[in-house]
Amino acid sequence: MNALLKIDDIEVNYGDAQALFGVSLELAEGEFTTLLGRNGMGKTTTVGAATGMRGPRAGRITFAGQDVTGLPSYKIARMGIGLVPEQRQVFPNLTVYENLVATAHNRLGSKHPWTLERVYGLFPRLKERASNLGSNLSGGEQQMLAIGRALMTNPRLLILDEATEGLAPLVRAEIWHCLESLRSTGISVLVIDKNIGPLMRLADSHVILEKGRTVWQGSTDSLRANPAMLHETLGV
Ligand code: ATP
Secondary structure: OOEEEEEEEEEEEEOOEEEEEEEEEEEEOOOEEEEEOOOOOOHHHHHHHHOOOOOOOEEEEEEOOEEOOOOOHHHHHHHOEEEEOOOOOOOOOOEHHHHHHHOOOOOOOOOOOOOHHHHHHHOHHHHHOOOOEHHHOOHHHHHHHHHHHHHOOOOOEEEEEOOOOOOOHHHHHHHHHHHHHHHOOOOEEEEEOOOHHHHHHHOOEEEEEEOOEEEEEEEHHHHHOOHHHHHHHHOO
């Protein structure tokens, strides 16, 4: 497999406390992959390492064939990784429109770049709320904005940490629908979420973490064929 993102046996610490003890994963260009595991198993820390927020003390991360291990997050973002963070982190004092244009860029020279109109087409609700402040949005609207803002950086890889956490069922469905429609754009997606049903429908492959280690990586079909492992590692 020609991996777009390759994480090779990384270890990550928070001060003296080790959180990751050997996480590996491979994600091919255009692929939709999930990062699964119970609470505290290391999913957010893995995403933090891949996006340059927390450098690994061991192991290697390559993106688009380049070693990005320990690079600062702004450099990794420019190389084409867009993050929708766990807490969404929309700018509360900027309007929806300002949030979208604040970090927009097309440094990769994408032929079909994300524009305001494209983002508004994906999430018409954001167009309706364009002049509202980030702080006045519902949780669902904030998540749409966080996804739209990441897309406006024209990433090759979009990472979503807790894609639908805390959202009402209808809004969740809208987020899943949006991710499904993104597939046809050729973007690669790495998603963390607890809703295994929609993930099994959408994703090509899955990575399961336990206690800071990768314990399994494989296709949706092979995951489906392994209910005992699903139960043991995820309790489902
Ligand atoms: P969740 O689903 O609860 O977000 P997770 O799988 O994303 O869990 P992480 O948040 O990556 O897991 O946490 C992995 C380990 O690192 C846990 O033991 C956690 O307590 C620890 N940890 C996470 N953030 C910090 C921090 N800022 N300081 C110290 N330890 C941390």
